[in-house]
Amino acid sequence: MSNLDFLYRASNDDLRLLCDIVVKDKNGNFRMTEGLSGTQTFKRHYPNNIRAMLSELVEEFRLFGGNSFANLFRGNGPEYTEILRDVAKRNKVSFSKRNTDEQIEQYLLQKLFDESLNNASDAELMEMMKELGYPTTNFTRQVALATLMTAWKAGGFQSYILMVSVVNAVMKFLIGRGLSFAANAALTRMASIMMGPVGWVLTALWTIVDIAGPAYRVTVPAVIQIAYIRESFNHPSHLSN
Structure with missing residues (x-):
């Protein structure tokens, strides 16, 4: 799992969320199609030491990335790089063969953000601007969209939020549950504002995913969580700021 070795640096909270994505459905019940939760490794280390079972977790995740027929012959699921590109295509993310996994993950996160902004109301955009400390006296939708997209790409604490x-x-x-993060008033307010716009985007996406097959209910959020974990290491900002 060399291209996912960075996961060993992730917090247990972030890894537990990734594990729950793989083994549990939205209601918190174990998936009928997963086999990890019945192992001694899982019983020994879940939920307090996911890092100790990370290789098994990644293998279970990979099985969801390929169809059962193909897995039967190769004995395991496709590599993460293949699953990532499949999820990116499903989300209509543009990328080339030369792009690295990290670049495609960044494109995926930015696609979700850009579409969320485009689905946000003027009132929601104005609230985002206020939370990030931008003036709204002469508010226009076009300026707000450009400002927020620039903030996303700029790095630093605003981008992290x-x-x-x-x-x-x-x-x-x-x-059915979000990230575990320290109490931060600005982040809490921004997270609340983003729920509406992101919801519109994912409602449309999930209709497509439902048609495509149940495995995408694992691979789509799992890849987004992995992308988030990797990208978090690129941000010098911390929630305590």
């Missing part, structure tokens, strides 16, 4: 808020909304919508 936007990313965490989007991923938190995605997780609440898709699996």
